[in-house]
Structure formats: structure tokens, C-alpha cells
Amino acid sequence: MQVVIMGPPGAGKGTQAKLIAEHYGIPAISTGDIFRAMKTSDTPLARQVRAIMEAGGYVSDEITNEIVEDRLAQSDCEAGFLLDGYPRTLQQVQTLDDYLAKTNRPLNAVISLVADTEEVVAPLLRRAQIDGRADDNEDTIRVRLQVYADQTEPLLEVYRSRGALVEVDGHGEIQEVSERIFAALEAHGERPAAEYAR
Ligand code: ADP
Numbered sequence: 001m002q003v004v005i006m007g008p009p010g011a012g013k014g015t016q017a018k019l020i021a022e023h024y025g026i027p028a029i030s031t032g033d034i035f036r037a038m039k040t041s042d043t044p045l046a047r048q049v050r051a052i053m054e055a056g057g058y059v060s061d062e063i064t065n066e067i068v069e070d071r072l073a074q075s076d077c078e079a080g081f082l083l084d085g086y087p088r089t090l091q092q093v094q095t096l097d098d099y100l101a102k103t104n105r106p107l108n109a110v111i112s113l114v115a116d117t118e119e120v121v122a123p124l125l126r127r128a129q130i131d132g133r134a135d136d137n138e139d140t141i142r143v144r145l146q147v148y149a150d151q152t153e154p155l156l157e158v159y160r161s162r163g164a165l166v167e168v169d170g171h172g173e174i175q176e177v178s179e180r181i182f183a184a185l186e187a188h189g190e191r192p193a194a195e196y197a198r
Contacts, residue, residue: 001026001080001190002105004087004096004159006152007113009144010120010127011170012177016113017084019178023193027076030084034067035059056143058088058151065095072099080105088152109188110159111181113170117145 001024007013014030021028039050045063052059068086071077087093100107121141128136159165166188168180186192 001108002100003108004083004110005113006110006155007170008115008117008120008148009141010124011113011115012174013084013113015174016178016181017082020181021082023182024080025193026080026082028082028084029068029071029086031064031068031086034071054140056140056147058147061089061091065092069095069099087155090155090158093155093158107164108190109166109185110164111185112156112165112167114167115170
């Protein structure tokens with residue numbers, strides 16, 4: 001099973017990605033987490049990634065695509081994967097399409113977690129204080145929301161036109177939202193997790 005989860009910053013993508021991945025027994029691959037892990041090393045690439053993230057922009061497609069392709073080639077992705085935060089641009093959609101075609105797999109579903117972008121700002125600021133995320137100050141959050149609207153929201157229409165989009169209301173308790181996601185995936189034709197494991 002190959003699934004993507006999309007949503008504006010602060011919609012709770014990362015939390016839901018982990019729960020979905022656990023439910024279906026596939027790895028959750030978060031490009032944000034990969035980049036955050038990279039930031040701590042002192043290489044020119046790490047410095048470049050850090051500066052981009054702190055400004056709220058997107059890491060280049062070239063770097064991002066290469067990192068994702070390397071990650072998807074690892075053996076734990078053989079049974080499928082859930083991508084959290086990728087693709088985010090049309091060029092990344094193309095790279096993912098090529099990868100799936102090359103490896104002969106379908107893209108089963110693209111989950112769109114729908115959240116009110118004004119409501120996400122306050123929780124993001126709280127998370128920043130807890131996690132010490134340097135890209136979570138109010139100005140950067142506004143930039144990230146704008147970059148999301150400009151570059152990533154158009155992807156929803158691409159996947160909708162392919163019949164792959166599964167829209168889920170992202171408001172509410174964590175468990176409430178994950179149950180909504182599982183139900184929406186089944187309604188979209190994905191097998192329940194118990195059958196999937198067989
Ligand atoms: P959020 O969705 O909450 O903004 P993420 O953890 O998904 O956070 O991503 C954090 C940052 O990592 C992004 O603002 C961006 O700088 C970088 N990033 C993550 N995924 C991608 C991607 N697919 N393409 C380009 N940059 C990315």
C-alpha cells in the first residue's frame with residue numbers, strides 16, 4: 001500500500017501519519033523529520049537545509065527528490081509506505097509518479113487533512129516552545145502557510161482529478177481523526193488493516 005498524507009502546517013499530519021503507518025504496518029516517511037535530523041550535522045548541505053527551513057521555504061526539489069528516492073529504495077518500503085510531507089510541489093509529484101511506475105506500484109490514496117489555517121497558528125507556537133523548533137515562530141509560520149497555499153494546495157486538484165484524493169476533517173481529538181481516516185480509506189476501497197497484513 002502506497003499512501004500520501006497532505007495538509008497545511010499544524011494540521012496534525014505527523015501524528016496521524018504515525019498512527020496510519022502503524023495501523024497498516026508500513027513505514028511513515030516524513031521529509032520534515034529527515035531534514036530536521038540532517039540539520040544537526042555540519043556539512044554545506046545541512047547548513048543550506050537549515051537556512052531554508054528557518055526561513056519557512058521549501059528545500060529544493062533536486063535535494064528533496066534524491067533523499068526520498070534513496071529512502072524509498074530501502075527494504076522496509078517493500079510492502080509499501082506512507083509519505084508525510086511529500087510530494088509538496090508539482091515536480092515532486094512527477095518524481096513520485098516516475099518512481100511508482102518504475103517499481104510497478106499504484107498510489108493507493110492521497111489523504112488530505114483539512115484544517116482551518118487560522119486555527120493552526122496557536123498550536124504551532126505552543127509546539128515550538130515544547131520542541132524548540134526554530135521554524136515555528138509566528139512570522140515563519142505565516143510564510144509556511146503561504147508557501148503551502150501557493151505551491152502545495154494545487155496538488156490537491158491533481159490528485160482529485162485522478163480519483164486518488166481522500167479528504168478528511170482534521171479537527172478534533174487525535175483518535176477521532178485517525179478513525180475518520182481509516183473509515184475514509186476503507187470507503188475509498190482500501191482493505192482494512194487486518195486483511196492487509198495477510
Ligand atoms: P509542516 O508541514 O508542519 O510545515 P514538516 O515537518 O512537514 O512541517 O516540514 C518542515 C520543513 O521541512 C518545511 O517547512 C520545509 O522547509 C521542509 N520540507 C519538508 N518536506 C519538504 C518537501 N517535500 N519539499 C521541500 N521542503 C520540505
